Amino acid sequence: MAIIELEGKSYPCEENETVLDCLTRHGVQVPSSCRAGVCQSCMMRAEQGEIPKAAQVGLKPTRVTQGYFLACSCKPQDDLRIRFPDAEGLRMGARVVGKELLSHDIVAVRLVPDKPMDYRAGQFIRLFRDGGLSRCYSLASVPVLDEWLELHVRHVPGGQVSGWVHGDLSPGDSVQIADSSGHCFYVPDQQDRAMLLVGTGSGLAPLYGIVRDALHQGHWGPVWLYHGSHGSKGLYRVDELHELERQFANFHYVPCVSHEKPSNGMRQGMVLDVVAGDHESLDGWQAFLCGHPDMVTLGKTQLFLSGVSLSEIYADPFVAS
Ligand SMILES: Cc1cc2nc3c(=O)[nH]c(=O)nc-3n(C[C@H](O)[C@H](O)[C@H](O)COP(=O)(O)OP(=O)(O)OC[C@H]3O[C@@H](n4cnc5c(N)ncnc54)[C@H](O)[C@@H]3O)c2cc1C
Ligand code: FES
Known part of the structure; x- marks a missing residue:
């Protein structure tokens, strides 16, 4: 059983228990939100002891080297001395x-x-x-x-x-x-690679940034952006994205509506169905999925089955707190 030391007090951590669960069980208040290693609100810092790699996924390399970790993903094997990070x-x-x-x-x-x-x-x-x-x-x-x-x-x-x-x-x-x-961003290591970006609702936000970043950095492989919404009033930045299409021949923007008759170049259907209809094989592609957690989970499986390697799927499910 690992012992967690925080602010001069010791807390025994059960087998397979996370640091967050252990501290909460002992009445210590730790900021947390998703409890799934996504939002990083439970970030803490280790002063002593070994942090499991899984507890540092998605953290900046500088943070990793400084011993930061996510309490909700940390199941310690050894004793740890930790602290809250806010003061820093x-x-x-x-x-x-x-x-x-x-x-x-x-x-x-x-x-x-x-x-x-x-x-x-x-x-x-x-x-x-x-x-x-x-x-x-x-x-x-x-x-x-x-x-x-x-x-x-x-x-x-x-x-x-x-x-x-x-x-x-x-x-x-x-x-x-x-x-x-977070790790959803463009890295210009293979500028001829095909990129697929799929988002629903405000899940367009990170994708809008990634697309403009990639095109600005000279990415010349095909870039397909699918934005899904119930109806046309949920789609936004439509003119700006069509304008990008005109500027960059390798960029394709596909607005999709699931519960409305499409107009003005929109496509009808659930966004992942539209993707599946357009691309039989996505072998060798890189993919970004952002927005509703159900869409992101379903999308990961669908894209993997279409040939995208799991290590090339970057996803931010907008999980609720
Ligand atoms: C990595 C990450 C990135 C995110 N990026 C964005 C972003 O760019 N834009 C954005 O708008 N949001 C984003 N979110 C979601 C955002 O963090 C909040 O969860 C969201 O704004 C709701 O917070 P709130 O305080 O308004 O609602 P809360 O007060 O937390 O919730 C109120 C009620 O609504 C429910 N609820 C919360 N979220 C949802 C939801 N999405 N759908 C249905 N019911 C819900 C809750 O269960 C609760 O019952 C992101 C989340 C994560 C983890
Ligand atoms: S609560 Fe730990 S990452 Fe969200």
Whole structure:
């Protein structure tokens, strides 16, 4: 049985128990959200002891070397001495410089951080409401193209943070954010490779960033972006994406509606069905899947069966807290 030491107290961790479950069971409050190794709200830092590799998936290499890990994915084999990371300034201030309605339930929020932030288009940041409650939002902006960070936030009915963003947050406001994380971003290592990007709803946010980043960096292999929504009022940045199609011959944008008669170049059907109809084999492709968790789970299986290697599928399910 591994012993976890935190702030001078020791907590015995059961066989197969995560650090998060162990600490919670002992009444220690640890920030957490998805409990699935996705949102990174449970990030802690080890001062002593060996961290299982699975607890550091998706963290920046600098964080890995500093001993950061995700408490919800960490099942320790050995004793650990750990600490909370907040005191070390993972958070920073940012100013809201713009807010724009993109669709009936999605707004773009533009933020300028108080200090330069190193990020890749498609990663996500955490946005804090009143310095406490936080949620993850993906970055639709591209560092070399945009002067701000851009988030696309869908209004979840009754949602504590998305409701606040839609109802209260205004240009000029100051907010707190946590530095960028995640592994959904473009790496220009094979610029002739075919890329497939599939998103639903505000899942377009990271894909919009990744596509613009890839094309800007000179990716010349085919790039297919599928954006799915119930109806046309849920699709957004349509004109901008068609304009990109005109600028880059290798880029193909496919807006899909599942519950409405399609118009203006849209396709009808569930987004993954439309992908399957267009591409029989995806052997050798790289794929990005973002948005509704069910779509992401289904998509991973479908793309794998169509030939995409699992290691080439990058996914951000927008799991609820
Ligand atoms: C890695 C990552 C990236 C993300 N990127 C984005 C992004 O770019 N844009 C974006 O809009 N969201 C994104 N999300 C989701 C976002 O973090 C929040 O979960 C979402 O905004 C809801 O938070 P809330 O505080 O408004 O709702 P909460 O107060 O947490 O939830 C209110 C109620 O709604 C339910 N609920 C929460 N989320 C959903 C949902 N998606 N569908 C249906 N019911 C729900 C809850 O179970 C609860 O009953 C991302 C999530 C992750 C993990
Ligand atoms: S709670 Fe651990 S990564 Fe989300």
